[in-house]
Amino acid sequence: MAVIAWKEVYETGIVALDNEHKALVAEVNHLYEAIREKRGEEVLGEILTMLQKYTVDHFQHEEKLMAEYGFSGLEEHKEVHADLIQSVEDIKQRPSSGTEKLARELMQFLRGWVMAHIVEIDKKYGPFLESRAGRFVE
Numbered sequence: 588m589a590v591i592a593w594k595e596v597y598e599t600g601i602v603a604l605d606n607e608h609k610a611l612v613a614e615v616n617h618l619y620e621a622i623r624e625k626r627g628e629e630v631l632g633e634i635l636t637m638l639q640k641y642t643v644d645h646f647q648h649e650e651k652l653m654a655e656y657g658f659s660g661l662e663e664h665k666e667v668h669a670d671l672i673q674s675v676e677d678i679k680q681r682p683s684s685g686t687e688k689l690a691r692e693l694m695q696f697l698r699g700w701v702m703a704h705i706v707e708i709d710k711k712y713g714p715f716l717e718s719r720a721g722r723f724v725e
């Protein structure tokens with residue numbers, strides 16, 4: 588069972604970015620499954636490592652496209668990204684890292700991220716980029 592089922596309404600309309608968002612959702616579901624099987628602690632390190640890379644690569648990708656096409660919400664969006672990067676860092680630094688409890692906290696955090704960031708904030712650049720760059724911009 589997945590904790591987040593991808594829905595079309597989550598799409599920004601930019602295929603490459605939607606694929607990256609889907610990869611994050613897959614990680615959240617993977618973590619959720621592991622927690623249900625009491626293996627949250629086991630996958631925690633692997634997911635945190637993936638997230639650190641993901642935040643850098645994916646956020647740079649979004650910011651590059653917003654900058655290239657002159658999206659007016661870029662600065663505001665960058666601040667939100669910086670906060671998310673900081674949150675991932677904070678979770679990594681927790682002394683309780685490697686526990687089931689932390690795995691559950693990370694799950695809640697990621698779920699909130701998908702719902703608040705992807706569904707609300709990222710959707711703002713969607714129609715703008717689509718009209719300027721097309722759905723298949725890389």
Ligand SMILES: [Fe+2]
Binds near residue numbers: 649668704708709
């Ligand atoms: Fe974003």
